[in-house]
Amino acid sequence: MFVAVHVGAGKHSDAKWNGYKKLCKKACARGMDLLRSGVDSNKVVVEVSKILEDSPLTNAGTGSQLTVKGTVECDASIMDSNGSGMGIGSVSGVTHPTELALQCLDELQKPKHTSFGRTLPRLLNGQSGVDLTGHPTCQDEQLITKESLAVHLYWKDAIANQTEVVTTGDRDIDETIASKTDVIEDTVGVICFDLKTISVGSSSGGPTMKPCGRIGPAAILGSGIHVQSINSSSSDSPTTPTITACCASGHGETIMERHLASKCCTLVQTHQGNVDSALCDALGSSDPPYVGVMLTVVSPDYAELGYAFGTDSMILGYASERNSGVIAERKGSTTMRGAVIM
Template identity: 25%
Template sequence: MKPLRVFAALTTLGIAAMSHAATTPVLVIHGGSGVVRRDLNPARENEVRAALARALQSGYAQLKAGKPALDGVTAALTVLEDDPNFNAGKGAVFTHDGRNELDAAIMDGDTLRAGAIAGVHRVKNPILLARAVLEKSEHVMLVGDGAEAFAREAGVTLVDPSYFRTEQRWQQLQRALKEDRDGKPHSDVETAKHFGTVGAVALDAQGHLAAGTSTGGMTDKRWGRVGDSPIIGAGTYANADCAVSGTGWGEFYIRTVAAHAICMRVSLMHVPLERAAAEVINQEIPAMGGNGGAIALDARGHIAMPFNTDGMYRGWIGGDGVAHVAIYDDEGNAAADLAPVEHSRQ
């Protein structure tokens, strides 16, 4: 019987070792959904695609080095926040009062720790301040002047508000203001519907997930409006089984608690990720009158990128280290590019 006991012990150790086997890291990002015309300026399209690729490579370098999913998310999003082609950080849209109000959130799926900030005007990289809230405070969300005071204490870089201005965003606001004065709905669909955020979800080598989102909100927004991006469970959520970052009409993502709703379908109802994401993004939200998209990733490396708008800036990268980027609805097949690596988790 002794040899059998030894065999049983070795078998148990083997199973335990398999359960902690390294996972193939995966990173998925978005740069916003909305009106993306097929006649997008070729130079700008090339800039967008290049920026998405840079963000993927920056974030994936962290994951390949064995760093946690939070590091992959943070590295990818700082690249997008620094690029004026996206509505986050530099290049954020303007409020009705001609200011930039920035929001961001990040969440660690392994511990359920989260950090979020909203309504800041001087934080160069809002995702870094959200990360600081997660790691250096006992709170989850900080807003406005208080968030910027915390940024100073945490050593997060502050800049003059003029840093965020781009002429394109300023002209979008001027068109919106003119239509406000004329009593007309915003006829410029780019101005009316530019809700784009930037977001990232990551699976690290330890099998842990994280999600992050950063945004400048909506052109011509008033009264300190805050959308879904910095609200944990609405635009950003991660747990042990699922990570989601949304982009779209934030009020509807808040009302459906969209990111959390997707992950609860995966975690509690055992709904496949792609179906879970589609049910919320392409059924529940449009049924209420909203629109947008999301990126989602599960602990087995499955990816979902549903959207119901003309396009969504998006990208993904896995074990082959190749950055895949897409804009339009007929581009890219993450399921084909990234066959998930099956692994056990305890």
């Protein structure tokens, strides 16, 4: 059993660096508690995602970046190794978008939605998901934080006047604004294995000042998240991976253009299970895109966690019965690592 989380590939605030690390540790500990108690991987992904979505440190759920109109519109998705998956895009008034994605998946798998050969959808817009499930909603004010509003107002003024505001006088807010002066779309993600099924989830508020209705990779299966069975080229090899799962973060349009999560999973097979080689191939090393990925490979004998990023920083955590840890790194060049976690 294991759980792995990331709190985005982007440009993390120095002042909040330790806060991000503590958040990863808290989320992983909660995930392992649930796994030990027998909760299935999809539900663990949702419960761990709630911790990330509730934190004002992340761009997901509470504290999400605001649209050009100053509203909150979130994307989320969930997918598992049984072939099930659902994305929810541009949803308003939902504190836990990943939970809504799973509720939509569970509802649409019922016979009343699948009779007469009807195809299970893979993506719904936000209001459709709320209407389908009856999921409770809240006012935008409940999801907007002081800092997310400050960032929105900063960019609104800068765009209107074609100038940049130097400082607001509030250290915390100025630090947040400083961390948002590049294109940063710090989606969060969770990967979980309950010894039977691997599940992966993603959640994001998207980039600040995005147009209303924009749907990003956190809602798109194959782009923001992916789970794939790997065919062994050598069936008697004990180290050949069987399932790989990936979630991506960073510049959303790049992630979608490259179908990044799916590409990374496929490259693991291309490189015969070598995670570092697969990630290097996916991101390149000389001029990497402004994205990051977290990837796990699970075989009958081991589980390996890999990550790579071309952004300014990436922070992730993991926990299993074997070991646990938090990884928080700045970029020197494209950073890639692999570690056995189970």
